[in-house]
Amino acid sequence: MNPVKWFKVFNSVQWKMVIIYVLLLLIAMQLIGVYFFQKLEDTFYASFENDLKKQAKTLQEVVKYNMAPGTESDKQKREIDEILEKFPLDKSNTVQIIDHESIVIATTNSENSRKGQKNIRVNNVLQGNKESITEVIQKAGNRYMLYTYPIKHDGEIIGAIHMEAPMQEMYRTIRDINKILIKVTVASMVGASFLMIILARTITNPIKEITEQATIMAEGNFDRKVTVKSDDEIGKLASSFNHLAQHLRNALSQNEAEKGRLQSVLTNMSDGVIATDRKGRVIVFNRRAEEMLNKTIHHKEDINDILPRSHPIILPLTEERETFVELDLEDDAFTIIKITFTPVLRASRETIGLILVLQDVTEEEKLDRQRKEFVANVSHELRTPLTTIKSYLEALDEGGAMEEPELASRFLQVTRQEAERMTRLIHDLLQLSRLDAKNVQFHKQALQPKEILQNAGDRFAFQCRQKGIRFQLSIEDNLSRIYADRDQIHQLLDNLLSNAVKYTPEGGCVTLSAQQKRDGFVEVAVSDTGIGIPKKDLERIFERFYRVDKARSRLMGGTGLGLSIAKEIAEAHGGSIHMESELEKGTTVRFTLPSCEPEVNQP
Amino acid sequence: MIEHMKSLALVFLVTASIIQTLLLWYSSPSYQDNRITAFEDIPQIGHKDFKKHEIHELAAPPEILVHSKGKHQRILPSEAHQTLVEKLHHAQLENLNEITPSSARWERLINKESGLEFRFHHELPTGVIKGFFKGKETIPEEIENINRIWVFGEGDQNRVTIWLISDRTQTVTQATALIQDYKSLLNSAKQAGSTALLPFYKGEKPGLKKEDITEETIPRITYLPKKRLKVPHLTYKLEQIKVEHMKMILFRNPNYVKKTELSDQSFIYTELESLRNLRYDEKKKNMIYKNTGTESETSLPHVKELNTINAFMDRHNGWTGNYLLQSVEQDKNNNLNNYRFQLYVEGMPVFGPDNLPGFDTIRLVASQRVTEYERSLFFSPSRSEIKKPDYLPSAEEVFDSLKKQNLNLSDIQQIYPGYQAATEKKQLKLKPVWVVIFDNEKQGFLEISDTGRGTQWTGAKPNPS
Ligand SMILES: Nc1ncnc2c1ncn2[C@@H]1O[C@H](COP(=O)(O)OP(=O)(O)OP(=O)(O)O)[C@@H](O)[C@H]1O
Numbered sequence A: 001m002n003p004v005k006w007f008k009v010f011n012s013v014q015w016k017m018v019i020i021y022v023l024l025l026l027i028a029m030q031l032i033g034v035y036f037f038q039k040l041e042d043t044f045y046a047s048f049e050n051d052l053k054k055q056a057k058t059l060q061e062v063v064k065y066n067m068a069p070g071t072e073s074d075k076q077k078r079e080i081d082e083i084l085e086k087f088p089l090d091k092s093n094t095v096q097i098i099d100h101e102s103i104v105i106a107t108t109n110s111e112n113s114r115k116g117q118k119n120i121r122v123n124n125v126l127q128g129n130k131e132s133i134t135e136v137i138q139k140a141g142n143r144y145m146l147y148t149y150p151i152k153h154d155g156e157i158i159g160a161i162h163m164e165a166p167m168q169e170m171y172r173t174i175r176d177i178n179k180i181l182i183k184v185t186v187a188s189m190v191g192a193s194f195l196m197i198i199l200a201r202t203i204t205n206p207i208k209e210i211t212e213q214a215t216i217m218a219e220g221n222f223d224r225k226v227t228v229k230s231d232d233e234i235g236k237l238a239s240s241f242n243h244l245a246q247h248l249r250n251a252l253s254q255n256e257a258e259k260g261r262l263q264s265v266l267t268n269m270s271d272g273v274i275a276t277d278r279k280g281r282v283i284v285f286n287r288r289a290e291e292m293l294n295k296t297i298h299h300k301e302d303i304n305d306i307l308p309r310s311h312p313i314i315l316p317l318t319e320e321r322e323t324f325v326e327l328d329l330e331d332d333a334f335t336i337i338k339i340t341f342t343p344v345l346r347a348s349r350e351t352i353g354l355i356l357v358l359q360d361v362t363e364e365e366k367l368d369r370q371r372k373e374f375v376a377n378v379s380h381e382l383r384t385p386l387t388t389i390k391s392y393l394e395a396l397d398e399g400g401a402m403e404e405p406e407l408a409s410r411f412l413q414v415t416r417q418e419a420e421r422m423t424r425l426i427h428d429l430l431q432l433s434r435l436d437a438k439n440v441q442f443h444k445q446a447l448q449p450k451e452i453l454q455n456a457g458d459r460f461a462f463q464c465r466q467k468g469i470r471f472q473l474s475i476e477d478n479l480s481r482i483y484a485d486r487d488q489i490h491q492l493l494d495n496l497l498s499n500a501v502k503y504t505p506e507g508g509c510v511t512l513s514a515q516q517k518r519d520g521f522v523e524v525a526v527s528d529t530g531i532g533i534p535k536k537d538l539e540r541i542f543e544r545f546y547r548v549d550k551a552r553s554r555l556m557g558g559t560g561l562g563l564s565i566a567k568e569i570a571e572a573h574g575g576s577i578h579m580e581s582e583l584e585k586g587t588t589v590r591f592t593l594p595s596c597e598p599e600v601n602q603p
Numbered sequence B: 001m002i003e004h005m006k007s008l009a010l011v012f013l014v015t016a017s018i019i020q021t022l023l024l025w026y027s028s029p030s031y032q033d034n035r036i037t038a039f040e041d042i043p044q045i046g047h048k049d050f051k052k053h054e055i056h057e058l059a060a061p062p063e064i065l066v067h068s069k070g071k072h073q074r075i076l077p078s079e080a081h082q083t084l085v086e087k088l089h090h091a092q093l094e095n096l097n098e099i100t101p102s103s104a105r106w107e108r109l110i111n112k113e114s115g116l117e118f119r120f121h122h123e124l125p126t127g128v129i130k131g132f133f134k135g136k137e138t139i140p141e142e143i144e145n146i147n148r149i150w151v152f153g154e155g156d157q158n159r160v161t162i163w164l165i166s167d168r169t170q171t172v173t174q175a176t177a178l179i180q181d182y183k184s185l186l187n188s189a190k191q192a193g194s195t196a197l198l199p200f201y202k203g204e205k206p207g208l209k210k211e212d213i214t215e216e217t218i219p220r221i222t223y224l225p226k227k228r229l230k231v232p233h234l235t236y237k238l239e240q241i242k243v244e245h246m247k248m249i250l251f252r253n254p255n256y257v258k259k260t261e262l263s264d265q266s267f268i269y270t271e272l273e274s275l276r277n278l279r280y281d282e283k284k285k286n287m288i289y290k291n292t293g294t295e296s297e298t299s300l301p302h303v304k305e306l307n308t309i310n311a312f313m314d315r316h317n318g319w320t321g322n323y324l325l326q327s328v329e330q331d332k333n334n335n336l337n338n339y340r341f342q343l344y345v346e347g348m349p350v351f352g353p354d355n356l357p358g359f360d361t362i363r364l365v366a367s368q369r370v371t372e373y374e375r376s377l378f379f380s381p382s383r384s385e386i387k388k389p390d391y392l393p394s395a396e397e398v399f400d401s402l403k404k405q406n407l408n409l410s411d412i413q414q415i416y417p418g419y420q421a422a423t424e425k426k427q428l429k430l431k432p433v434w435v436v437i438f439d440n441e442k443q444g445f446l447e448i449s450d451t452g453r454g455t456q457w458t459g460a461k462p463n464p465s
């Protein structure tokens, strides 16, 4: 293991506690040990000294008679030697008998060479300065106690006893006791650390468990519970932790539900929503926004990268703002999006984010345009004949056209034509507006389509002949009856047939056909071999006032409302209308009408 | 912050325990430094040969006269002398009583009987004599001093008569004693003795007559050889004892001795603790040691004091030659006894040299302890190095020179052989002389003159007045 790992292992509360306790115990035991051994040594020392003193005292009593002043002789010395030999002394001790000149006169066997030497240590005793001298010296690695005791004779100091006692025995005893103490210390330290590990575990394990639990909780799992083992502080911590987890779980699920709701609201909104943070980075958005912008939005993307470059926003935004963005799609199509920027403000009016609401306003815009266009068209259509009428009337009034009756009648004819045109136009408009307002009173009744179609064909056959156009009528026999307003259907057919005739040159052919559809509808088709309509105009052909070639159409007396009315009528009857055309080849307009007795027509 | 303190405390705890453990591990009980040498060897200055084992050897009479029926011989300190002294020492004195011998008794003792006369050159207190004898017999109190011990008798069953003679009180104390093999002892003494000497009592005619002896006086006979006596002239190398050595010997703790210069070339060494001091005169090569710290001032019996002295000298082989007790003087001031020991070379006392006072004697004062020790730091370590033949003047020559000085034998206490010392180029020259002790205790030295013809006086002027 590397040091960092070790450090990690020992940086746990458990090991810290163990180390602290063991060290405290060690220090305490050491202090106790020091005091104890001090005392022990003192005691041993004192008894050791006392023992030497006793020996010296008794020896002194015996020896002093052989050392009386004036009696020194070799014989005396020999006697003292004998006494030393016979005296019950500790054999490990060296004893010296020293005369008043501090000269060694007798020693125990081991130190014969000392005889005749001066022992300086004993001076203080010989001098009477000290009752006795105790010294401890170190010699050849061992400690010795030196004890000097005076020899007195008739109250006078006549010599000294000097003892040198090895103390290793004493120190060995102390060491033995020391060893026991060390063993006890080690044992108690081991025991204490073991107990501390257990104790620390009882404290740290629940904490570890709680920590684990917290980690799991942080990952979002609230289901596990900490086991509460006791009723103490740790138990309380565990139970309150469980309580906290419970609360969090509830709060989070509420939050989650809220979020889900919000999410679904967002997703299902018809408007696009983008929320950004203070710096304009996307934090929330819905799919609708992506659809509308036709772009994939990523989290944290800058809002300016998402919006078209032509409309950058400068942050921070403090007030609500609106902007319209026109997005060009392929093939002339376009989308207009209204974007509402709403800053999210704190109570302190500090911007913390931005909410963008995107609304697709293309349809409204289109309608608006159509309306404007319509008005413009109507006014234009009305002004044209009026201007013509006015100018002809002026010409008649001023120009003296009245003098030429032919010219005048022609003028008047034109004026009448124009007025008729206006009338027709207004009639058409009125009809349309009625249809729009669903104000038309349909007198629906069951009708034989064949009858109606033949009727229409009869009406136009003459016109066609006049114009040199072949007219065909092909009607299936088993057409079911339709439920419709006769006048309206006539109107519808008129509008279509008039167009076919109008836009088919001489030698062309116009066909009116009808057939029973499977779904019970009756399909009527008006086809010609006329000039046809360019593809791009096909979609808008049913719009009011829409004409392919305005000039030509007007020349032909068209207002551009015929097809619109046709469409309205067909749809008002629950049918549909659509046009197929090929430029220079011909056009076919088909419309369907519901039959009033479908069951009969079931094949 | 607190977190920090906690970790600091933990670190502190760890370090503290480690330090404490180490401290305990390496600490050991205190003990005194043992570098100071506790034991000091005592320099041995003299030669062991001169060691005196017992008091009687120290207090031995330096001159023994062997009388055998009118024949007189001298035995000076030597092996034979030692044997005789030993024998005497073992004699048990019995039946002590004071007697007054008649002149006839004296005449018979000197001229007719055989006996051994132990002569001290100076009177010695009876206390010392008591120590000389082994026995416990008490010598009567009245006799303070003893000059001579005379052993005589037939020696039947080895029983002899012993006279203790005091010249000062003119008393003779008689005792009997048993001396083993007395007769053979006497015979061997005769053999060891010198050439026959002539006894002179009055005048220059040898011999002793009964009439000459005054009644109730103790006769003092001077014994001189008829011819010149052949005694060698000796030369010794001189050696000096180092003061440092004396310091080691005399002080209890020589390491704490203070040296002070008193005057020119004179120093005093003091050991404050024990009140001991040592005065040393560099010029005279002389020292006086005083131990004033002794507890009691009361004097002990002479024997004990001598014993103390001998033990004291033994410790350092202080007897640098054959020293014999010369005299004991009581110091009137402190009641202590001054013991003077004289150097003997080849059995003869040495005197001088004049430029080295104290060379010939060692003075010691002792009670419980030796309290004074005075001696010269010069000594001659070995036996004779150079021996030259020399002579002592004959009896005739002695009397001639006495006559020249207008002196009579009656003016003279004793005449005995000795050596006159002189130094010459670090050498000690010993010239044989007759030591003449006058009645007034003065002494003169008579020697053969340098030419070899006639005699000459040296030392103190023989002025008896
Ligand atoms: N059968 C057709 N062939 C070619 N173009 C046609 C045909 N029918 C209609 N159109 C085109 O469609 C346009 C619209 O027709 P619509 O009938 O609505 O108007 P109009 O015929 O011009 O005027 P109105 O019918 O009101 O008198 C015409 O202007 C014409 O260009």
Ligand SMILES: [Mg+2]
Residues within 6 Å of the ligand: A495, A498, A499, A558, A562, A563
């Ligand atoms: Mg038309």
